[in-house]
Amino acid sequence: MNDATEIGKRLGRRFPEGIECAPHSPRRLYARVDPRLLLDVARWLLEQIPGLRLATSTGIDLRDGVDVLHHFAVNGSPLVITIKALAAKPGPRLPSLAALTPAADWIEREISELLGVAFDGHPDPRRLLKARTLGDQVLPLRRDFDPRTIKETTGEPPAR
Amino acid sequence: MAHVIRIGPYHPLQEEPASFLLTVEGERVIDIDVQLGYIHKGLERLAEQRTYDMVPLLLERICGICSATHSINFCHAVEDILGLAVPPRARYIRTIVGELERIHSHLLWVGLAGHFIGYETVFMWAWKYREPVLDMYEQLTGHRQNSALPQVGGVRRDLPEQAFPEVRRTLDALDGQVEMLTGAVLDDPVLAARLSGVGVLTAEQALAYGVVGPTARASGLATDVRADEPYAAYPELDWKVITRSEGDVFAKAVVRLLELKESIGLVRQAMEKLPPGPINAGPLHVPRGEGIGRYEAPRGEDVHYVRSNGTNMPERVKVRAPSYVNIPSFRASCIGQTISDVTLTLAACDPCYSCTERMAVVRDAGGGSEITFSDLVRLGREKTLRIARELGRKPDLDLEIG
Numbered sequence: 001m002n003d004a005t006e007i008g009k010r011l012g013r014r015f016p017e018g019i020e021c022a023p024h025s026p027r028r029l030y031a032r033v034d035p036r037l038l039l040d041v042a043r044w045l046l047e048q049i050p051g052l053r054l055a056t057s058t059g060i061d062l063r064d065g066v067d068v069l070h071h072f073a074v075n076g077s078p079l080v081i082t083i084k085a086l087a088a089k090p091g092p093r094l095p096s097l098a099a100l101t102p103a104a105d106w107i108e109r110e111i112s113e114l115l116g117v118a119f120d121g122h123p124d125p126r127r128l129l130k131a132r133t134l135g136d137q138v139l140p141l142r143r144d145f146d147p148r149t150i151k152e153t154t155g156e157p158p159a160r
Numbered sequence: 161m162a163h164v165i166r167i168g169p170y171h172p173l174q175e176e177p178a179s180f181l182l183t184v185e186g187e188r189v190i191d192i193d194v195q196l197g198y199i200h201k202g203l204e205r206l207a208e209q210r211t212y213d214m215v216p217l218l219l220e221r222i223c224g225i226c227s228a229t230h231s232i233n234f235c236h237a238v239e240d241i242l243g244l245a246v247p248p249r250a251r252y253i254r255t256i257v258g259e260l261e262r263i264h265s266h267l268l269w270v271g272l273a274g275h276f277i278g279y280e281t282v283f284m285w286a287w288k289y290r291e292p293v294l295d296m297y298e299q300l301t302g303h304r305q306n307s308a309l310p311q312v313g314g315v316r317r318d319l320p321e322q323a324f325p326e327v328r329r330t331l332d333a334l335d336g337q338v339e340m341l342t343g344a345v346l347d348d349p350v351l352a353a354r355l356s357g358v359g360v361l362t363a364e365q366a367l368a369y370g371v372v373g374p375t376a377r378a379s380g381l382a383t384d385v386r387a388d389e390p391y392a393a394y395p396e397l398d399w400k401v402i403t404r405s406e407g408d409v410f411a412k413a414v415v416r417l418l419e420l421k422e423s424i425g426l427v428r429q430a431m432e433k434l435p436p437g438p439i440n441a442g443p444l445h446v447p448r449g450e451g452i453g454r455y456e457a458p459r460g461e462d463v464h465y466v467r468s469n470g471t472n473m474p475e476r477v478k479v480r481a482p483s484y485v486n487i488p489s490f491r492a493s494c495i496g497q498t499i500s501d502v503t504l505t506l507a508a509c510d511p512c513y514s515c516t517e518r519m520a521v522v523r524d525a526g527g528g529s530e531i532t533f534s535d536l537v538r539l540g541r542e543k544t545l546r547i548a549r550e551l552g553r554k555p556d557l558d559l560e561i562g
Contacts, residue, residue, distance in 0.1 A: 027389065028240065028452060051383075053370035056480035058465045071452060071463065075367070075381055078389030080452050103370035106488055107480075129197040141205060 236453030250314030314440030359505025373460020
């Protein structure tokens with residue numbers, strides 16, 4: 001059951017369209033998911049695989065959008081399932097997983113602050129990590145970010 | 161009528177930067193909020209500007225306690241891209257370094273926990289016993305905390321086997337001390353009364369928040385990367401995963417204390433069985449790809465994601481330290497508790513605010529004069545020359561400069 005190829009096959013059967021599975025090794029599964037299916041796929045995984053938890057997520061700035069990778073680990077198993085969804089530019093947005101699992105709360109806020117992805121349906125989208133003196137448009141993990149511009153950005157009022 | 165009490169932005173007891181906002185009604189906490197980012201250093205971005213050989217040295221500086229954690233785990237992620245097997249001797253060396261780190265980290269927490277409840281005797285004991293662990297770390301790696309050992313494919317340097325007898329003696333002494341400390345803490349009726357039933361995190365909550373390490377194991381989840389995804393020498397050594405089902409602060413203390421004993425055993429066994437052979441799988445080219453590394457840090461599972469693009473620098477390095485998932489579980493374990501219990505619960509997951517920022521002034525033990533930066537450069541050059549002379553090599557150093 002807890003084998004990347006097996007889970008990949010089951011995912012493919014459950015979601016015949018909009019998902020592309022690539023088992024990297026028996027321990028690692030990568031699945032590219034249509035953003036519209038993201039919530040359904042995450043919910044299905046959390047229901048189907050006992051001990052599954054969201055370990056973390058990664059945001060990567062690409063030319064066409066921000067690639068968001070949700071890494072799910074399984075307690076008691078070496079398996080890590082990564083679901084990738086591209087938040088297309090301009091105005092990248094994705095559905096939020098925070099309503100499904102509180103583990104997504106912080107990391108989605110972080111990705112939204114550092115890479116400018118809006119997470120629809122996030123219950124608590126306040127500032128978490130980025131300095132309160134930096135404006136919402138300052139996105140430090142974007143490729144076009146120039147650290148020299150930081151000093152010229154004047155503060156906005158603290159988030160709270 | 162609700163009030164907000166702010167603990168931080170500089171935690172008065174942990175002496176680390178984090179800000180907790182407790183919304184209270186009378187004595188009872190009804191909501192909790194955490195503000196972070198006081199020491200966000202942009203290391204993920206920096207790591208994209210370093211070569212694969214340099215990144216472990218950079219990531220080692222994320223945290224002053226689990227330094228080898230992040231550097232070894234970055235190696236795990238890159239080795240996952242490459243599908244590379246690490247030589248046995250390097251796996252054992254990584255185990256020794258990792259377990260020594262776990263011992264000193266757990267002792268640090270036990271001491272701090274005593275300090276938090278005003279039980280200074282436990283604090284003094286635990287920190288006294290922690291000191292020889294750092295000495296062992298220095299004897300084996302050359303530094304009390306940053307070993308600079310991990311390298312993609314293995315380790316950079318071998319361990320000095322001539323130091324092993326001394327380290328074994330220190331471990332023997334430590335074993336007795338830890339046993340005494342464990343017994344004293346577990347048998348103490350005052351500690352049991354103060355810590356039992358405080359800040360309970362149930363197994364369901366632990367899974368939903370995705371907590372890891374001793375925080376999860378004290379709630380009955382048998383999750384330990386060393387067993388789940390065996391790496392280094394763990395599958396070849398004799399040890400067990402410690403779990404407790406209560407989920408309270410006392411259970412977290414018990415888990416850490418019992419893990420100390422396991423870790424001491426692991427260091428002993430790894431030194432005993434240390435196999436001969438190469439310590440590094442050799443020079444590498446990292447092709448385009450992506451990899452995920454997992455490592456059981458003292459505080460729990462550490463996750464690194466690395467995406468490579470075929471050059472000698474990674475395209476993206478994502479670091480998720482265990483405290484990042486353990487701290488949000490405060491919402492589940494603290495709400496409804498009294499203020500005095502909450503401060504204790506906040507400490508119980510051993511939150512590490514990603515690093516400790518410190519400046520060291522090196523003092524000459526004899527004269528008391530400070531060593532300047534140019535002195536350090538001179539000492540470094542002298543050492544390089546001496547090593548080159550001993551190896552009968554031409555020094556790899558441009559002596560004309562400076």
